[in-house]
Amino acid sequence: MSCVRGFSLIELLIALVIASLLASVAYPSYLAHVRKAQRVEVSGLLLENAQRLERHYALAGRYDQGVVGNLHQQSPAQGRAVYQLAVQRQSQQFVLTAKALVGSAMEGDVCAFYSLNQLGQRTPADERCWRR
Numbered sequence: 001m002s003c004v005r006g007f008s009l010i011e012l013l014i015a016l017v018i019a020s021l022l023a024s025v026a027y028p029s030y031l032a033h034v035r036k037a038q039r040v041e042v043s044g045l046l047l048e049n050a051q052r053l054e055r056h057y058a059l060a061g062r063y064d065q066g067v068v069g070n071l072h073q074q075s076p077a078q079g080r081a082v083y084q085l086a087v088q089r090q091s092q093q094f095v096l097t098a099k100a101l102v103g104s105a106m107e108g109d110v111c112a113f114y115s116l117n118q119l120g121q122r123t124p125a126d127e128r129c130w131r132r
């Protein structure tokens with residue numbers, strides 16, 4: 001006589017409820033981690049671009065003439081872009097910007113738009129956006 005053993009429907013439903021509760025707790029934490037990583041990446045690239053512009057200024061005496069070098073155009077630097085980076089240069093000043101792309105994980109975030117100028121003035125003022 002063979003005895004078939006298995007899970008009952010109730011046991012499977014309980015396991016499914018437990019798994020969904022764990023996922024509902026873990027997913028927001030995962031998204032917060034992804035957003036933090038994106039903020040660190042974009043702020044680092046903006047600061048790197050500013051450093052390249054300052055080196056150019058030290059050599060040329062102005063920001064707007066000549067080739068600066070390879071300024072980053074997106075964040076992350078490799079892979080699918082989340083932010084689009086841009087620079088506006090004038091002779092004695094620059095403004096670097098980063099804007100979250102539509103449909104990206106950062107689109108509705110408090111740090112969806114960044115700017116940094118030659119004086120080191122940064123927006124947004126929220127500390128979470130510039131923490132390294």
